[in-house]
Amino acid sequence: MKFYLPLVLILICAVPALADNYLVITPQSQQHKAEATPEKAPTQRPVNVPKTSDLVRPLYFFSDYGLTTGARLLANGKYAAAISDFENVLERNPRNIDALAGIGAAYLGLNQTKPAGDHIRKALARDNKHIGANYLYGRYYLQTGEIEQAIDQMLILDMLCGQKYKCPEAASLEAEINAHKK
Numbered sequence: 146m147k148f149y150l151p152l153v154l155i156l157i158c159a160v161p162a163l164a165d166n167y168l169v170i171t172p173q174s175q176q177h178k179a180e181a182t183p184e185k186a187p188t189q190r191p192v193n194v195p196k197t198s199d200l201v202r203p204l205y206f207f208s209d210y211g212l213t214t215g216a217r218l219l220a221n222g223k224y225a226a227a228i229s230d231f232e233n234v235l236e237r238n239p240r241n242i243d244a245l246a247g248i249g250a251a252y253l254g255l256n257q258t259k260p261a262g263d264h265i266r267k268a269l270a271r272d273n274k275h276i277g278a279n280y281l282y283g284r285y286y287l288q289t290g291e292i293e294q295a296i297d298q299m300l301i302l303d304m305l306c307g308q309k310y311k312c313p314e315a316a317s318l319e320a321e322i323n324a325h326k327k
Contacts, residue, residue, distance in 0.1 A: 224254040246278040280314035
Protein backbone atom coordinates (compact mmCIF):
# COMPACT_ATOMS: atom_id res chain seq x y z
CA MET A 146 0.00 0.00 0.00
CA LYS A 147 2.80 2.39 0.79
CA PHE A 148 4.11 2.09 -2.76
CA TYR A 149 0.79 2.63 -4.54
CA LEU A 150 -0.41 5.69 -2.66
CA PRO A 151 2.52 8.02 -3.48
CA LEU A 152 2.49 6.79 -7.06
CA VAL A 153 -1.21 7.56 -7.43
CA LEU A 154 -0.79 10.97 -5.81
CA ILE A 155 2.10 11.80 -8.12
CA LEU A 156 0.16 10.68 -11.17
CA ILE A 157 -2.92 12.64 -10.16
CA CYS A 158 -0.83 15.73 -9.45
CA ALA A 159 0.87 15.32 -12.83
CA VAL A 160 -2.47 15.06 -14.61
CA PRO A 161 -4.80 17.44 -12.73
CA ALA A 162 -7.81 16.58 -14.87
CA LEU A 163 -7.82 13.13 -13.28
CA ALA A 164 -7.96 14.48 -9.73
CA ASP A 165 -11.70 15.07 -9.86
CA ASN A 166 -12.45 11.64 -11.29
CA TYR A 167 -10.63 9.45 -8.79
CA LEU A 168 -11.08 8.98 -5.08
CA VAL A 169 -7.82 8.40 -3.30
CA ILE A 170 -7.82 6.95 0.18
CA THR A 171 -5.21 8.74 2.22
CA PRO A 172 -3.43 7.28 5.27
CA GLN A 173 -5.50 9.61 7.49
CA SER A 174 -8.79 8.31 6.11
CA GLN A 175 -7.59 4.73 6.52
CA GLN A 176 -6.56 5.42 10.10
CA HIS A 177 -9.98 6.88 10.82
CA LYS A 178 -11.67 3.78 9.37
CA ALA A 179 -9.34 1.52 11.35
CA GLU A 180 -10.36 3.26 14.57
CA ALA A 181 -14.03 2.83 13.67
CA THR A 182 -13.65 -0.91 13.04
CA PRO A 183 -10.77 -2.15 15.20
CA GLU A 184 -11.42 -5.84 14.52
CA LYS A 185 -10.38 -5.58 10.88
CA ALA A 186 -7.84 -3.05 9.58
CA PRO A 187 -8.55 -2.07 6.00
CA THR A 188 -6.19 -3.33 3.37
CA GLN A 189 -8.03 -1.37 0.75
CA ARG A 190 -6.22 0.06 -2.24
CA PRO A 191 -7.18 3.42 -3.76
CA VAL A 192 -10.56 3.25 -5.41
CA ASN A 193 -10.64 3.62 -9.19
CA VAL A 194 -6.89 3.84 -9.57
CA PRO A 195 -6.25 4.73 -13.19
CA LYS A 196 -4.31 2.26 -15.26
CA THR A 197 -1.05 3.47 -16.71
CA SER A 198 -2.56 3.32 -20.19
CA ASP A 199 -5.27 5.77 -19.05
CA LEU A 200 -2.61 8.30 -18.07
CA VAL A 201 -0.96 8.50 -21.46
CA ARG A 202 -0.97 12.10 -22.56
CA PRO A 203 -2.20 13.14 -25.99
CA LEU A 204 0.33 12.46 -28.73
CA TYR A 205 1.34 16.08 -29.21
CA PHE A 206 3.25 15.89 -25.94
CA PHE A 207 5.39 13.07 -27.31
CA SER A 208 5.45 13.93 -30.99
CA ASP A 209 5.94 17.07 -32.97
CA TYR A 210 2.70 16.33 -34.89
CA GLY A 211 4.06 17.73 -38.12
CA LEU A 212 6.69 20.27 -37.04
CA THR A 213 9.49 18.24 -38.61
CA THR A 214 7.58 17.90 -41.86
CA GLY A 215 6.79 21.61 -41.87
CA ALA A 216 10.43 22.49 -41.23
CA ARG A 217 11.51 20.19 -44.07
CA LEU A 218 9.01 21.86 -46.40
CA LEU A 219 10.34 25.29 -45.36
CA ALA A 220 13.90 24.20 -46.10
CA ASN A 221 12.80 23.01 -49.56
CA GLY A 222 11.02 26.29 -50.31
CA LYS A 223 7.51 24.79 -50.29
CA TYR A 224 6.04 27.56 -48.19
CA ALA A 225 2.32 27.03 -48.87
CA ALA A 226 2.56 23.34 -47.92
CA ALA A 227 4.56 24.28 -44.81
CA ILE A 228 1.82 26.72 -43.74
CA SER A 229 -0.73 23.93 -44.12
CA ASP A 230 1.35 21.54 -41.99
CA PHE A 231 1.94 24.11 -39.27
CA GLU A 232 -1.77 24.98 -39.21
CA ASN A 233 -2.53 21.28 -38.70
CA VAL A 234 -0.19 21.33 -35.71
CA LEU A 235 -2.05 24.35 -34.32
CA GLU A 236 -5.38 22.53 -34.72
CA ARG A 237 -4.09 19.79 -32.44
CA ASN A 238 -2.17 22.05 -30.08
CA PRO A 239 -3.21 25.72 -30.35
CA ARG A 240 -0.48 26.83 -27.95
CA ASN A 241 2.42 25.50 -30.03
CA ILE A 242 4.87 28.37 -30.38
CA ASP A 243 7.07 26.59 -32.91
CA ALA A 244 4.11 26.16 -35.27
CA LEU A 245 3.26 29.87 -35.02
CA ALA A 246 6.86 30.79 -35.73
CA GLY A 247 6.95 28.29 -38.60
CA ILE A 248 3.90 29.89 -40.20
CA GLY A 249 5.62 33.26 -39.82
CA ALA A 250 8.75 31.90 -41.50
CA ALA A 251 6.69 30.49 -44.37
CA TYR A 252 4.96 33.82 -44.92
CA LEU A 253 8.37 35.53 -44.90
CA GLY A 254 9.42 33.07 -47.61
CA LEU A 255 6.35 34.08 -49.61
CA ASN A 256 7.21 37.78 -49.08
CA GLN A 257 3.91 38.33 -47.27
CA THR A 258 5.15 40.47 -44.41
CA LYS A 259 1.84 41.36 -42.76
CA PRO A 260 0.71 37.78 -41.94
CA ALA A 261 4.33 36.87 -41.18
CA GLY A 262 4.61 39.66 -38.62
CA ASP A 263 1.24 38.74 -37.10
CA HIS A 264 2.22 35.10 -36.53
CA ILE A 265 5.69 35.93 -35.25
CA ARG A 266 4.23 38.47 -32.81
CA LYS A 267 1.74 35.85 -31.58
CA ALA A 268 4.63 33.44 -30.97
CA LEU A 269 6.59 36.11 -29.10
CA ALA A 270 3.52 37.05 -27.06
CA ARG A 271 3.42 33.49 -25.77
CA ASP A 272 7.17 33.25 -25.17
CA ASN A 273 9.26 36.38 -25.62
CA LYS A 274 12.47 34.37 -25.10
CA HIS A 275 11.84 32.00 -28.00
CA ILE A 276 15.08 32.18 -29.97
CA GLY A 277 13.60 31.12 -33.30
CA ALA A 278 10.75 33.64 -33.11
CA ASN A 279 13.17 36.44 -32.16
CA TYR A 280 15.37 35.54 -35.11
CA LEU A 281 12.37 35.53 -37.46
CA TYR A 282 11.25 38.89 -36.08
CA GLY A 283 14.69 40.28 -36.97
CA ARG A 284 14.33 38.86 -40.49
CA TYR A 285 10.84 40.37 -40.66
CA TYR A 286 12.29 43.79 -39.83
CA LEU A 287 14.96 43.35 -42.51
CA GLN A 288 12.34 42.42 -45.06
CA THR A 289 10.26 45.49 -44.18
CA GLY A 290 13.34 47.74 -44.34
CA GLU A 291 13.46 48.53 -40.61
CA ILE A 292 17.16 47.90 -40.04
CA GLU A 293 17.32 49.56 -36.61
CA GLN A 294 14.64 47.23 -35.25
CA ALA A 295 16.46 44.27 -36.82
CA ILE A 296 19.60 45.34 -34.94
CA ASP A 297 17.53 45.52 -31.74
CA GLN A 298 16.34 41.95 -32.36
CA MET A 299 19.95 40.89 -32.88
CA LEU A 300 20.83 42.44 -29.51
CA ILE A 301 17.94 40.58 -27.90
CA LEU A 302 19.26 37.35 -29.41
CA ASP A 303 22.71 38.20 -28.05
CA MET A 304 21.21 38.60 -24.58
CA LEU A 305 19.28 35.33 -24.87
CA CYS A 306 22.13 33.29 -26.31
CA GLY A 307 25.12 35.05 -24.85
CA GLN A 308 27.62 37.25 -26.65
CA LYS A 309 30.69 35.09 -26.11
CA TYR A 310 29.28 32.02 -27.86
CA LYS A 311 26.64 33.19 -30.30
CA CYS A 312 23.83 30.87 -31.17
CA PRO A 313 23.44 30.15 -34.90
CA GLU A 314 20.32 32.33 -35.10
CA ALA A 315 22.15 35.39 -33.72
CA ALA A 316 25.14 34.84 -36.01
CA SER A 317 22.88 34.36 -39.03
CA LEU A 318 20.84 37.49 -38.26
CA GLU A 319 24.03 39.50 -37.78
CA ALA A 320 25.34 38.30 -41.16
CA GLU A 321 22.01 39.16 -42.83
CA ILE A 322 22.06 42.65 -41.28
CA ASN A 323 25.62 43.23 -42.43
CA ALA A 324 24.77 42.04 -45.95
CA HIS A 325 21.70 44.29 -45.98
CA LYS A 326 23.76 47.34 -44.94
CA LYS A 327 26.11 46.93 -47.92
